[in-house]
Amino acid sequence: MRAVRYAEFGGPEVLHVAEVPVPEPGPGQVRVRVAASVVHPVDLMVRSGRFPAPLPAGPPYTPGWDVAGSVDAVGPSVDEFTVGDEVIGFSPWLQTTAGAHAEYVVLDAAWLTSAPAGVPATEAATLPTNGLAAAQALDLLSLPAGSTVLVTGAAGQVGGFVLALARAAGLHATGLAGADDREFVESQGAAFLSRTDDPTGTFDAVIDLAVIGSALLALVRDGGGYVAASPPLRPEPVRGIRTFALEVLPDGSRLGALVTLVSSGTIPLRVADVYPFADAAAAHDRLARGGVRGGVVVVP
Structure with a gap:
């Protein structure tokens, strides 16, 4: 599968698209076919080597905390999702380095919830984190x-x-x-x-x-x-x-309550720009320039 990667710290130019193995879900996990994800300020900090705490593993890294997409495979002991379900979720990247800027990502089922109906994936991806x-x-x-x-x-x-x-x-x-x-x-x-x-x-x-x-x-x-x-x-x-x-924790149940508020029109979803994987460096540069009002979204 294709994934946005970087093998060394530096500016946006270290980002590139690489071929990596498709991950397999384990017990309690779900593999999601990614339709959209989002770039966050912490992604820029980690990529540049300025993050102040140690990471759980060394490079290369695939960034990405948010995912909107569809269930592609389920591991043992997963009952709440089936293949084809539209979902959104949050990857606690600083604990797992399981990045969503990839065609597929494996996450715990408890970190996911059903996507808001009728909402484009580029918008839905701005909600989780x-x-x-x-x-x-x-x-x-x-x-x-x-x-x-x-x-x-x-x-x-x-x-x-x-x-x-x-x-x-x-x-x-x-x-x-x-x-x-x-x-x-x-x-x-x-x-x-x-x-x-x-x-x-x-x-x-x-x-x-x-x-x-x-x-x-x-x-x-x-x-x-x-x-x-x-x-x-x-x-x-x-x-x-x-x-x-504030330390953001994955919580599929809480995220589900937020989806309900999105569906009722209580919570607005805002998208600033959408970039393909090949333009991930431009997405990082856009966020770094500041003044962004909405999510900077990346798509496969």
């Missing part, structure tokens, strides 16, 4: 309806999902984003704050996706909550504020 990140950030906070939450980086992929999920949960969200993103932020039922201004106000919680940092704790009420974008960025608690770090 970022949708789960948004849902799990709000799960960490466990905010009751009516609570206020400030979301930085609100127009990004995770931020957009947070705003939509906050509205569905009856929360009052405020989105910090660029001036050009005001319409999108307000379309998700959130109040808008420009990132060019110093954020003000008092909130029950902050989800800091733009990595502004611990200065935002000053905006959180005593005993409130704060979610950092990754474990190294989690600040020490002050004034009884609960601080958390």
Whole structure:
């Protein structure tokens, strides 16, 4: 099968399409024929050799966390899926290096769910990683309806999902984003704050996706909550504020609940650009330039 690979760290030019063996599913696993996947900032960090933690295996690597496609084969003890089922899922790449920028990928059945009906694979692929990140950030906070939450980086992929999920949960969200993103932020039922201004106000919680940092704790009420974008960025608690770090975990059941919200129109799916495997370097370059509003999708 064809897969996007790199055997050494470096710029986007190290990416190439290679022929690799088709993986076989083991017990509890499913092989998915990939229709679309997505490039994330962490892919750029790993590819360039800047990821700060050790990886479970050495190169060559096939990147890719999200998958939208169809079940091609099932391993023993898999009852919930059959060949031909349309599915989406999340690969915890930093633990497994099982990359979805390939014609086929093998994942645990528990990491998959049925794809949203009638939604193109290029759109459906934008949901797993970022949708789960948004849902799990709000799960960490466990905010009751009516609570206020400030979301930085609100127009990004995770931020957009947070705003939509906050509205569905009856929360009052405020989105910090660029001036050009005001319409999108307000379309998700959130109040808008420009990132060019110093954020003000008092909130029950902050989800800091733009990595502004611990200065935002000053905006959180005593005993409130704060979610950092990754474990190294989690600040020490002050004034009884609960601080958390976002670590996205595979969860087919939670992803299924997000699919239901997509189908009802509660969650918007946004695609910025679509690239074939052969143009994976261009996809990485597009994401690195910034200002992306939607998923940068790669397809076989």
